[in-house]
Amino acid sequence: MITVNNLKKSFGDNEVLKDINLQVNPQEVVVIIGPSGSGKSTCLRCMNLLESVTEGEILIEGVNITDKNANINEIRTEVGMVFQQFNLFPHKSVLENITLAPIKVRKWSRQQAEEKALDLLEKVNLLEKANEYPNSLSGGQKQRVAIARALAMEPKIMLFDEPTSALDPEMVGEVLDVMKQLAKEGMTMVVVTHEMGFAREVGDRVIFMDEGYIVEENVPEKLFDFPSHERTKSFLSKIL
Amino acid sequence: MQGIKDFFSNIWAAIYDWILNDLEIRIDVIIDYFPLFMKGTLYTLGISISAIVIGCILGLFIAFGRLSPYSIIRLPFVWYITFFRGTPLLVQIFIIYLGVAPLFISGAGTTKAVISAIIALSLNSAAYLAEIYRAGIQSIDKGQIEAGRSLGMNKVQTMWYIVLPQSIKRMIPPFGNEFITLVKDSSLASAIAAPEILYWARAVNTRFFITWEPFILISLIYLFITLSLTYLLNYIERRWNIDDNR
Ligand SMILES: Nc1ncnc2c1ncn2[C@@H]1O[C@H](COP(=O)(O)OP(=O)(O)OP(=O)(O)O)[C@@H](O)[C@H]1O
Numbered sequence: 213m214i215t216v217n218n219l220k221k222s223f224g225d226n227e228v229l230k231d232i233n234l235q236v237n238p239q240e241v242v243v244i245i246g247p248s249g250s251g252k253s254t255c256l257r258c259m260n261l262l263e264s265v266t267e268g269e270i271l272i273e274g275v276n277i278t279d280k281n282a283n284i285n286e287i288r289t290e291v292g293m294v295f296q297q298f299n300l301f302p303h304k305s306v307l308e309n310i311t312l313a314p315i316k317v318r319k320w321s322r323q324q325a326e327e328k329a330l331d332l333l334e335k336v337n338l339l340e341k342a343n344e345y346p347n348s349l350s351g352g353q354k355q356r357v358a359i360a361r362a363l364a365m366e367p368k369i370m371l372f373d374e375p376t377s378a379l380d381p382e383m384v385g386e387v388l389d390v391m392k393q394l395a396k397e398g399m400t401m402v403v404v405t406h407e408m409g410f411a412r413e414v415g416d417r418v419i420f421m422d423e424g425y426i427v428e429e430n431v432p433e434k435l436f437d438f439p440s441h442e443r444t445k446s447f448l449s450k451i452l
Numbered sequence: 453m454q455g456i457k458d459f460f461s462n463i464w465a466a467i468y469d470w471i472l473n474d475l476e477i478r479i480d481v482i483i484d485y486f487p488l489f490m491k492g493t494l495y496t497l498g499i500s501i502s503a504i505v506i507g508c509i510l511g512l513f514i515a516f517g518r519l520s521p522y523s524i525i526r527l528p529f530v531w532y533i534t535f536f537r538g539t540p541l542l543v544q545i546f547i548i549y550l551g552v553a554p555l556f557i558s559g560a561g562t563t564k565a566v567i568s569a570i571i572a573l574s575l576n577s578a579a580y581l582a583e584i585y586r587a588g589i590q591s592i593d594k595g596q597i598e599a600g601r602s603l604g605m606n607k608v609q610t611m612w613y614i615v616l617p618q619s620i621k622r623m624i625p626p627f628g629n630e631f632i633t634l635v636k637d638s639s640l641a642s643a644i645a646a647p648e649i650l651y652w653a654r655a656v657n658t659r660f661f662i663t664w665e666p667f668i669l670i671s672l673i674y675l676f677i678t679l680s681l682t683y684l685l686n687y688i689e690r691r692w693n694i695d696d697n698r
């Protein structure tokens with residue numbers, strides 16, 4: 213579904229990603245962990261070209277998205293993204309946040325987009341907030357709206373960049389529940405997170421990144437309980 | 453005590469006398485010329501409003517050019533802004549009137565003066581408005597743009613549906629200042645004989661040798677226009693804030 217070959221990314225002289233190779237299979241949930249500054253966000257952002265790629269290639273369903281002739285906007289409709297800071301549109305109601313892209317990009321009718329949006333709001337348990345504005349929502353509610361907004365485009369892949377890191381602890385659960393449900397339904401997901409419980413429970417594979425490299429990857433039980441690299445061990449001992 | 457009181461009443465009597473007799477307010481001239489002052493007001497409004505509308509549209513294009521990541525595209529816009537902000541508006545008006553307008557309007561009629569004034573004021577205000585647009589656009593969090601793009605919206609859609617609606621609220625106060633400046637600066641058009649209100653005040657002044665009547669009258673007209681504009685913009689800003697906090 214996603215294939216990353218020899219990906220390198222530099223900001224000026226600062227090489228942030230150094231030779232990343234990675235494969236995500238359909239319906240798989242891949243969790244990326246690693247210390248701050250290791251390049252997790254950058255790696256994720258390359259997968260929908262929010263960052264340009266310096267070297268290497270990324271294939272999504274066989275389409276080389278790093279090709280100069282690739283249609284970036286079309287690729288992005290297939291790849292949903294959820295941000296740490298939610299990035300809801302404050303001037304639009306919850307419903308409008310969700311329907312905007314389907315109407316403008318997918319060219320759906322308003323009615324069709326609203327039906328889809330209401331379905332999704334029901335799914336994330338926020339139907340009663342449809343006509344509220346983002347400023348009146350709690351952090352957990354905002355993030356659930358953001359997930360619904362990304363899902364409205366019917367993407368084949370969902371990317372999550374620390375979706376619960378900006379939340380008060382009591383709200384983390386409600387967002388993780390939505391993500392678990394999504395995983396259960398077979399969505400292909402790449403999740404950067406510090407929630408090790410989530411990684412263990414729903415992750416099919418965990419990738420440990422450090423200093424721009426993938427140091428180690430394995431099924432969660434093996435990686436968490438029997439890490440094979442020193443750096444993985446010391447990272448896990450710090451956060452667990 | 454009595455002395456002080458006398459002193460003030462003497463001064464008051466002198467001022468009163470001066471206003472009534474020495475000033476010789478020529479209400480009759482103002483009444484005669486009133487229709488022309490009204491016509492002048494229409495010209496002032498027409499020139500100002502045209503320049504505001506054209507300047508707003510042109511300014512948006514210039515702002516986008518100025519924001520281009522490519523320096524080849526960006527540079528001409530930077531020069532444009534530098535030129536129009538760095539040279540006197542009166543000089544720009546003369547350049548347009550004497551240099552540019554003759555290329556496509558023959559003769560020396562009112563039309564040429566009015567059109568030249570509109571063009572010069574539009575080009576000039578576009579430079580200032582472009583900088584206001586740019587500041588407004590750049591004040592929007594980058595995450596908003598990334599959210600829009602990650603949903604598959606292209607640059608134009610993201611700008612139009614997400615960035616501009618949020619930034620316009622922040623642009624209203626500086627836009628108001630620019631519009632008010634523009635109304636006042638439209639008086640410079642009198643230098644090329646565009647028949648706006650300053651032109652008529654000067655005409656009355658040279659013909660009848662009276663100063664206070666025409667200039668106070670047009671000052672009041674300018675005040676009326678600028679205060680109305682301030683009121684209107686405050687109203688729009690309040691409305692916008694209410695809408696945003698729904
Ligand atoms: N736009 C940018 N310009 C320059 N440097 C950047 C940019 N974005 C990220 N970096 C640098 O790249 C490195 C990796 O950043 P990245 O955000 O990918 O790390 P991360 O693993 O997501 O860390 P965190 O856990 O703190 O989110 C950091 O050293 C950061 O300073």
Ligand SMILES: [Mg+2]
Nearest residue numbers: 252253254374
């Ligand atoms: Mg990060």
